[in-house]
Amino acid sequence: MRTLTLVASYPLCPIVSFELCRQASNKLFFPCNISEKLAKASRVHKTYQLKAGFWESIKSGILNNNTTQVVEPPSTLPEEEEEPLPQEFVLIEKTEPDGTVEEIIFSSGGDIDVYDLQALCDKVGWPRRPLSKLAAALKNSYMVATLHSVRKSPGSEGNDQKKLIGMARATSDHAFNATIWDVLVDPGYQGQGLGKALVEKLIRALLQRDIGNISLFADSQVVEFYQNLGFEPDPEGIKGMFWYPKY
Amino acid sequence: MELKWVSRRSRGGKIQMEKTMKTPSESKPKAPATLQALVPVFISTNPSHVNPDDLSDLFIACNLSCHRFPNYVDAGGGRCVVEAVDLHKLRVALSHSSVLVSVFCKPNDVIGCSSSFLKEKQQQQKKKIVGFGELLQNVVMPVTPLNSQLVGFGRAVSDLGLTASIYDVMVLPSLRGMGIGRMIVKRIIRMLTSRDIYDIAALCSENERSFFKVCGFGDDILGSTAMMYTRSSVSTNPQDNQIVKRAGRKLLLVPPLSKTLPYSKTMKS
Numbered sequence: 318m319r320t321l322t323l324v325a326s327y328p329l330c331p332i333v334s335f336e337l338c339r340q341a342s343n344k345l346f347f348p349c350n351i352s353e354k355l356a357k358a359s360r361v362h363k364t365y366q367l368k369a370g371f372w373e374s375i376k377s378g379i380l381n382n383n384t385t386q387v388v389e390p391p392s393t394l395p396e397e398e399e400e401p402l403p404q405e406f407v408l409i410e411k412t413e414p415d416g417t418v419e420e421i422i423f424s425s426g427g428d429i430d431v432y433d434l435q436a437l438c439d440k441v442g443w444p445r446r447p448l449s450k451l452a453a454a455l456k457n458s459y460m461v462a463t464l465h466s467v468r469k470s471p472g473s474e475g476n477d478q479k480k481l482i483g484m485a486r487a488t489s490d491h492a493f494n495a496t497i498w499d500v501l502v503d504p505g506y507q508g509q510g511l512g513k514a515l516v517e518k519l520i521r522a523l524l525q526r527d528i529g530n531i532s533l534f535a536d537s538q539v540v541e542f543y544q545n546l547g548f549e550p551d552p553e554g555i556k557g558m559f560w561y562p563k564y
Numbered sequence: 565m566e567l568k569w570v571s572r573r574s575r576g577g578k579i580q581m582e583k584t585m586k587t588p589s590e591s592k593p594k595a596p597a598t599l600q601a602l603v604p605v606f607i608s609t610n611p612s613h614v615n616p617d618d619l620s621d622l623f624i625a626c627n628l629s630c631h632r633f634p635n636y637v638d639a640g641g642g643r644c645v646v647e648a649v650d651l652h653k654l655r656v657a658l659s660h661s662s663v664l665v666s667v668f669c670k671p672n673d674v675i676g677c678s679s680s681f682l683k684e685k686q687q688q689q690k691k692k693i694v695g696f697g698e699l700l701q702n703v704v705m706p707v708t709p710l711n712s713q714l715v716g717f718g719r720a721v722s723d724l725g726l727t728a729s730i731y732d733v734m735v736l737p738s739l740r741g742m743g744i745g746r747m748i749v750k751r752i753i754r755m756l757t758s759r760d761i762y763d764i765a766a767l768c769s770e771n772e773r774s775f776f777k778v779c780g781f782g783d784d785i786l787g788s789t790a791m792m793y794t795r796s797s798v799s800t801n802p803q804d805n806q807i808v809k810r811a812g813r814k815l816l817l818v819p820p821l822s823k824t825l826p827y828s829k830t831m832k833s
Contacts, residue, residue, distance in 0.1 A: 446726065449725075450725040450726050450760070451725065451726070452725070453723070453724050453725030453726075454723040454724070454725030454726040454727070455723075455725075456725075457722070457723040457724045457725060458723050486723075488721060488722070488723045488727065488729070489660070489721065490656075490657040490660045490661050490719075490721045490731070491656050491657065491659075491660040492630075492653040492654070492656040492657035492660070493630040493631065493653065493657050493731075494630075494657075494721060494729070494731055496721075496727075496729050496765070498723075498726075498727055517819035518819075520793060520818075520819050521818055521819050521821065524809045524816055524818045525809075525818065527653070527809060527811075529631055529632075529809065529810070529811020529812065529814070529816060530630075530631065530632045530792065530811065531792065531793040531816075532632075532729075532767055532790060532791065532792045532793075533790075533791055534765065534784065534788040534789065534790055534791075535788055535789050535791050536786065536787070536788050537787055537788070537789065540789050540791070543791050544791075546793075546795075547793055547794065547795025547817065547819075548791040548792060548793050548794070548795075549791060549792055549793075549794040550789045550790070550791050551789065551790060551791075552632075552633075552791075552792045552794055553633065553769070554769055554770040555632065555767055555768065555769050555790065555792065556767070556768060556773060556783075556790055557765055557766070557767055557768075557784065557788070557789075557790025558765070558766050558767075558768055558773070558776050558777075558781035558782060558783065558784075559763070559764065559765050559766075559781060559782065559783070559784050559785070560753060560762070560764040560765075560766075560779075560780055560781050561780055561781070561782050561785075562757070562762065562780075
């Protein structure tokens, strides 16, 4: 925070029109006799503009009031802050009697096809949501963890069947709060601990970045599932509320 | 970004006069209330108006923390205050919040509002006389983020597609009960609904519940339960390699890294 003090050598009429004020808000006006100190103090930075309105600058000089401040926009974040490194590894590997190998691959890179996701949501019985909104939500989520099943037949080389069988995503402000949304696993693959693995990986990634407030909104039938994972319902009286538009 | 007037008497019936500087077509002139109890505030959704240092001071003034389960330190005299917010983390959080709403007020008005009720009556008497002069001052030197104090704040984190969560809504204790908090929440909701997001959630503690109810929030229509991760330790064996992370006064257990599942179901034929 720097304080700008302009020394005006002549009194000005106190009535200034609004329009002038507004137009001047993005530029710094220098009166003719300006003190040398100000010229050295002002620094033109390419990423922000000095937001000292014309009237404010004169007023601060006349009233000897040093509360005029220059507010900097949020500074560019330090380079060491990274997005969660995408991981991909095989969670389960099974070999069928006929030699087909099925791998269940966990991935946190967010590489997901919206149509596949829509089909998976239909499979678990969720209401349909607009695809564009789904895509935007996935793009702006802090982390999207997916499970794909890859089946490799022994005979046909390079003819792998890849299928989306699970997903979980979390939104966050990257520092304090995170909310886990949309945890789903293909019904044919449920009961194997896949959902648990998805959620645990999310929690691990969030905690490693010191994001401590991890919350979610659980349907009544899955409250117990999340309790087993370490979640507490309404902890210390904290409840979730949703907005209801009044038409 | 707008200049608004809030009234001290808004506990019962709210009387507000709205004056927008940017779009005159939006201004809704209401019956002008008596000028004594009106305080001009400036509401902004511009992220660059939020100064993290001022915001940190506001957190302390409201005795709030970014952590849901904050650490309380003994401030002497039996008072328990929250520990200060980590400024770097606050900057990160602000830069990743989809909506930031800040409310500013002139320092004189902040002091004036925090005076006791008796004193206020005397002030109101005085204000009757200088009412016009003050109005002129407010017109000529309006409240802007540069010449005033941060008194209210609210933010929301969203995936800009389906959902949003509101966090950290706060108003300086001396200026509560005037409709500023409601103004902040209304503005956040307006920003979100204009981007077509209607699934807006807010995690609130016991004393915040009635406030959000007034703002139009209620229990989830689908009956979902809000849950938070609070697991601190699974085993009492100190030799187990358990990593924990501190979040306020909670020590959260980091789930262990296990690349393969402990068991795999045999394939159904």
